[in-house]
Amino acid sequence: MVSIANCPVLKIAVVGDPGVGKTTLLRKFMREDSTLMKSKFTDIQVKYVDRNGHKVKLEIRDTAGLERHRSLTRSYYQGVTSIIFMYDVNNRDSFDNLTKWNDQYTRNCRDPVNSQTLIVGNKRQLTNDTPAVPADTARNFANHLEADFIEVSTSNSFNIDECFFRLVDNFFETHSKRQPGHSSSRVDLNSRPKYKNGYCCL
Template structure:
């Protein structure tokens, strides 16, 4: 499930992942909730993701709260060019802790990294907040596709590992997976 303030790029993020395209220009904000499906391969196993795109406006929050409890993973986005969207992350996390399952996978994403010339939220601030809440973090760009697929694949791998994990096996570490993928591409900021 994609969460975050209106205008942070949730719909573009989803379209980039699903279709490999960027929605340029202006478009109508998501009203209520929408979803898309995509099958990905994780460790030679096909995994079907059903990704819910939520409205970021306050007036739709009561609608989206109802979907939190069934979500297995939440990708929480802010816009690196909007201090307000970053400042609102704590409120989003509070709602997540109130309405979502206790073991829900959460990932923090600083979107719009392609417009770093307009950056007002430092990468370090995103890293610090993620560390405080114990969640993985990376910066992304729905426009260029930077780290979009990695975010979803890391979530899919975490969910797959949880589903098949034996009690005596070491637990999959999403942070370690992201770091290993970062080293392969060496283009991203993670904690």
């Protein structure tokens, strides 16, 4: 088991239009077992998680309302290795604006090509109502960005943990492929939750 001091770090930024549920997503995931780091440009929530025998440190950045002025800059994205683009499934504009958020991230991130991207549709209430943004539409957009996709509901905590575990699992899967000679770094992918149509099926 890797010690806390030596465990890998995932630096995650969550961006999207105001009101899509970014702060609630972080609060529901972090709960009481997290700490807050203050930096010059943003607040960073820190949480250690164990996943399939691997420990990882998550540093998740809170926009603190900066997105209201489209003022996220290179300083905010500095060092980010994973990006979550979040929208409201019942608000088409918040989804259409993901293109602008992706453009901003690409301009300001040092290495957007090698970072991982997750598209997250929030406020999926699991009802029969037709959302403004169908899952297939969002999935096609994610495929265009070579990104992953999941739908969550911050109101009832549906898929909240799985959202971040998806990033962790993808990180270790990529890490194991880059170091094929080190079996200790491999993740048992058979133990990963299976996702279908954006949902986590345990």
